[in-house]
Amino acid sequence: MGGMLRLRPAAAIVTVLLAAPALAAEAGGHEDPIGRIVLELAVVLVAAKLGGELATRARQPPVLGELLAGVVLGNLDLAGIGALEGIQADPAVDVLAKLGVLLLLFEVGLESTVRDMLRVGLSSLLVAVIGVLVPFGLGWGAGAVLIPGAGPYVHAFLGATLSATSVGITARVLQDLGRSRGPEARVILGAAVIDDVLGLVILAVVSGAVVAADAGRSVSTGAVIAIVAKASLFLVGALVLGVKLSPRMFRVASRLQTRGVLLAVGLAFCFTLSWLSGAIGLAPIVGAFAAGLVLEDVHYKDFVDRGEHGLEDLIRPIGSFLVPIFFVLMGMKTDLRAFGDPRVLGLAGALTVAAIVGKQACGAGVVGRGIDRLTVGLGMIPRGEVGLIFANMGLSLKLGGRPLLGADAYSAIVIVVVVTTLVTPPALRFSLARLDRRTPERLQGRPGACD
């Protein structure tokens, strides 16, 4: 029976994949796009669970399986099956995926408090600063050595794309492994938030310098200061004001008699901070994470006391629907053709090493005992969508009439994103298992990994 069982997920994957083009083709003829969208969602959800299952059986975090399921779905056109291309181009699926990653960060934020974060604040700050500067320098160096003719602006830009961590993957792996409340998780998540601010500044400076050089002017330091000020104001404001106002908000809300108030208020709070952080130029997930940090169980005690579910219980099924969409879609965006060009692979390899090694320096920033430096360094590896946003900006920036980044450099960055994303789940799992073996008493404080 074990043999039968092992075969089933694979057989089911094949069935889904074979059936999908026929389905998609027929759906294309239909008027209301909701028909096509729900079919795409069904394919993505089934693929996510099958991928997750294979990963689980290989003792890896499910998110790795979801990513790989996405890679398979997204590259079926290489096998002549083009019908699923529509999924990654569908703006509705993209929105659901983005809502998914917001809810993931909100959920992870709910598991910590602002006080927890401040306790590891110095470590997070140092980890973030080191984790931005070292990969920036290494990326610049790798560019200067491998494509010297491209000039310092391109080299600096390559460095910049390596600077910002995409915290979604790490957050999910820590959640998969039941470690999202641990001290390493707090250091990593705090660092990722600061990281995002620093990345924003670097991007502003580098792209400002390129634009200025192209026009023969110099960079405006005023603009850079304004970005830093806005971002810091948002973070401090959201956390300080949020902690003050949120208990009051829920006290008022708890007097409402209609159903579903806790969930609606919680989501509205998360969405408002996400919007605000996006409007300021930070990633919207920074706002969602801040919203989760601010909200604490005790704020909505009134709801739970009268027999309603807590906010985490209410968010979990929504996340369980939307979060896998994000990771499958992320996998789908991987174009395996980029791996075929040896020139691209050389640059990609060097940048990937710079990206991974650069973030390992982070561990040195951890202050105090009891926090595993290797885990922190590994958790900072993924570049994900932030790297892609940088790379896309590099395609649209012009220097002397040409795009700053050529197609080769762009493909190399895509490969860095893919490799750093796929490498993180097994690496973190290994590192945390090693930690458990060494200090088994650490296990006691962690919530159940299965529910």
Added chain:
Amino acid sequence: MGGMLRLRPAAAIVTVLLAAPALAAEAGGHEDPIGRIVLELAVVLVAAKLGGELATRARQPPVLGELLAGVVLGNLDLAGIGALEGIQADPAVDVLAKLGVLLLLFEVGLESTVRDMLRVGLSSLLVAVIGVLVPFGLGWGAGAVLIPGAGPYVHAFLGATLSATSVGITARVLQDLGRSRGPEARVILGAAVIDDVLGLVILAVVSGAVVAADAGRSVSTGAVIAIVAKASLFLVGALVLGVKLSPRMFRVASRLQTRGVLLAVGLAFCFTLSWLSGAIGLAPIVGAFAAGLVLEDVHYKDFVDRGEHGLEDLIRPIGSFLVPIFFVLMGMKTDLRAFGDPRVLGLAGALTVAAIVGKQACGAGVVGRGIDRLTVGLGMIPRGEVGLIFANMGLSLKLGGRPLLGADAYSAIVIVVVVTTLVTPPALRFSLARLDRRTPERLQGRPGACD
């Protein structure tokens, strides 16, 4: 304190409405649309809960408040506040709303079984047939009397727009009042499904006749038979095959070790049937409802036995997020300006009376005792988005070079949709309260209205 409390929702509404334009304006300048979308969602969720609260305090079902909150948000441009217009034009919000109504029908379907539905099958069939034919005739007659010059095709089309029930509102009101498992609910929901098939046939016949008349040809009866055959095949096929296959599907799924399998499989099943029903030309909600009917608690007993949540518990929070978006958006689509034109109001009044009176004849179709005929008739009143889809088709059909429906007739249909939608929640509430007073023992079988 009571006075303070009563004021609060109103004050909060004002605050939201005043703040929204400023927020929306600033969001418009931002690149990633997810920022704008989450802000819109926050506004919609808060408005939904405030509207729901006001309705609850006025002893009405929350859905009425959500609709009215939408009417207010959607008509703020009449008060010079145009910033919220974007919400109803946003395709992402529209998709979330449509997913919401799919999940609502899925949820309601989960509360009944195919066997339950067959038990009231004859009543449902008669209710559906009467409820399609009588409003069709009355609508045709109202058109012939009030706009005789428009010709028989327009009159027939007006009749057709009155034929199909939009079951979303009724399903939600029955859920709000804890009555979605009652016998009236089953008759109404079953009738609404058959209704949708009949409406599809009528629409096909009428629009086929218009197209044929415009081209000087006659209607193809073959096409009509094909539609009826496809729709019947889908319903019978989905229910028969579904009941056979679903236990097996969950038995296989329960062997997977990764998390969130039950929810993913349930949603994928719902989405696949929704897509299929849409691809055949039925409303996607028919497929979602059929999926809910097919799935029974016992199929996923394996999951619940090992301590996981049941499917209904998992779907509820997702519905609680998405369903209010549907009803607020539906309210937003109401253009109050249509109520200002006396000529439109005359036709609208006559059609509304035809729509409401026509569906009251339905009660006569109920076979057997213990099912309240008035409640069934009232539950069939709402026309909602199906009426609007018909009306939009009337705008795009051409007869002699002109649109079949003029702007006046279109506005009149919009008013019919608004009035039948807004009238249903209080009418059903009244009718069910009357029933409870008369036969209090009926209350015992009903699940708790509050949770």
